[in-house]
Amino acid sequence: MNAATTSLSNRKGNIVIHLFFVLLSVAIIAPFLLIVSVSLTDEKALAEHGYSFIPARFSVLAYEFILQSPGVLLRAYGNTIFITIAGTLLSLLLTSMIAYVISRRDYKWRVQLTVYIFFTMLFSGGLVPFYILMTQYLHLKDSLWAIILPGMLSPFYVLIMKGFMGKIPYELIESTKVDGASEWRIFFMMILPLSTPALTTLGLFIAFNYWNEWFNALLFIDNDKLVPLQLLLVRIMNTLDFLRNNSQYIQSLGLDMSQLPGESMRMALVILVAGPMMFIFPFFQKYFVQGMTVGSLKG
Numbered sequence: 247m248n249a250a251t252t253s254l255s256n257r258k259g260n261i262v263i264h265l266f267f268v269l270l271s272v273a274i275i276a277p278f279l280l281i282v283s284v285s286l287t288d289e290k291a292l293a294e295h296g297y298s299f300i301p302a303r304f305s306v307l308a309y310e311f312i313l314q315s316p317g318v319l320l321r322a323y324g325n326t327i328f329i330t331i332a333g334t335l336l337s338l339l340l341t342s343m344i345a346y347v348i349s350r351r352d353y354k355w356r357v358q359l360t361v362y363i364f365f366t367m368l369f370s371g372g373l374v375p376f377y378i379l380m381t382q383y384l385h386l387k388d389s390l391w392a393i394i395l396p397g398m399l400s401p402f403y404v405l406i407m408k409g410f411m412g413k414i415p416y417e418l419i420e421s422t423k424v425d426g427a428s429e430w431r432i433f434f435m436m437i438l439p440l441s442t443p444a445l446t447t448l449g450l451f452i453a454f455n456y457w458n459e460w461f462n463a464l465l466f467i468d469n470d471k472l473v474p475l476q477l478l479l480v481r482i483m484n485t486l487d488f489l490r491n492n493s494q495y496i497q498s499l500g501l502d503m504s505q506l507p508g509e510s511m512r513m514a515l516v517i518l519v520a521g522p523m524m525f526i527f528p529f530f531q532k533y534f535v536q537g538m539t540v541g542s543l544k545g
Contacts, residue, residue, distance in 0.1 A: 285309070285513035292509050308510035312518065318478070319518070325390060326457060326475040333394040333456040338449050340399050345407030346437055351416055360408070367401035380466060392466035393459055393474065403448050410444040411437065457523050479515050486512070 280299055284292065288303035295302045312319065348356045348363070370376075376396075386392035414437065422432050438445065460476035467473055473481070486508050 281513045281516055285510050285517055287510055289508065289510055305510070308514040311511055312514055321471060322473055322475040322478040325472060329390055329393050329459070329474055330453050330456040333397055334449055334453045336394070337398045337400075337403075337452045338445055341403050341407055341448065342411075342438060342441065342445065343433070344399070345404050346411050346433055348404075349408045349411040349414075350419075360405075363401045363404055367405075377465060387466055388469045388472060389466070390472055390474075393462045394456070396462055397452070397455055397459065400452075403452070407441070407444055407448060410441060414440055453526075454523060475519055479519050482515060483512065 276299075280297060283299050283301055284297055285308055286304055286306065287298070287301040288305035289307070291302035291305075344363070347353055348360050350356065353359075371379075380392055380396075381387045384395075386395065418436070419432055422436060427435070458476055459474065460480055463474050463477040464480065467477060490508060
């Protein structure tokens with residue numbers, strides 16, 4: 247009787263848990279489906295019926311408007327892909343090297359260096375000194391490195407990686423040194439392969455940060471050929487707002503605003519900008535979950 251009661255209680259608990267995750271999944275997926283639907287809806291139908299999961303009148307005019315000049319979009323994609331790949335690889339290299347140094351128990355200044363890294367996580371120099379440093383001293387105005395360089399090293403990610411590498415047995419490093427391996431060989435041939443889950447997890451976070459970066463591009467990029475995808479999105483949004491808020495001026499120029507798919511084009515841009523990263527994420531999901539689990543147990 248007690249076993250039957252326990253089994254029934256477990257089934258009810260499982261149903262509640264499954265129902266919770268089903269509702270959570272619907273809450274996550276529904277907004278994305280709504281964005282896709284709006285991007286494929288006729289602009290006049292949006293004005294008449296509002297947003298809907300099923301397009302009142304199907305239209306691909308928003309995508310036709312955006313893809314009228316594919317060169318601009320492809321160039322922005324190329325800039326963003328270069329920024330994301332170069333920035334992620336360099337950031338992982340620097341983060342893992344510093345984390346490995348301060349995780350070694352035989353390094354004399356590891357406590358002081360860890361405190362210094364933690365201090366930089368709490369305080370920064372401010373926006374104006376940062377701008378002066380990048381433009382007046384490093385001369386990175388109108389350079390993609392102005393977007394890559396500021397995100398290459400995050401103190402928070404260094405401390406996470408330190409916690410992971412600190413759990414690698416020091417005896418393993420000592421035995422490798424006894425066999426004659428150099429420090430560089432130990433780091434690249436043993437430490438990095440053992441840190442694959444943490445590297446993959448942090449790499450995914452860093453890649454998302456670089457992919458979504460637009461503020462530094464807004465500060466430092468004026469050259470149209472160097473505009474990344476997110477800044478292009480911001481400029482298109484601002485242009486749409488200007489056209490919508492100055493309709494009388496636009497009409498005086500003889501332009502027909504009714505032919506411009508405003509809301510549907512916003513949603514189409516969201517699909518084009520966020521789409522690639524949404525397809526990439528599932529391929530790294532296994533390492534991502536493993537890295538988060540290991541970090542929570544050992545960190």
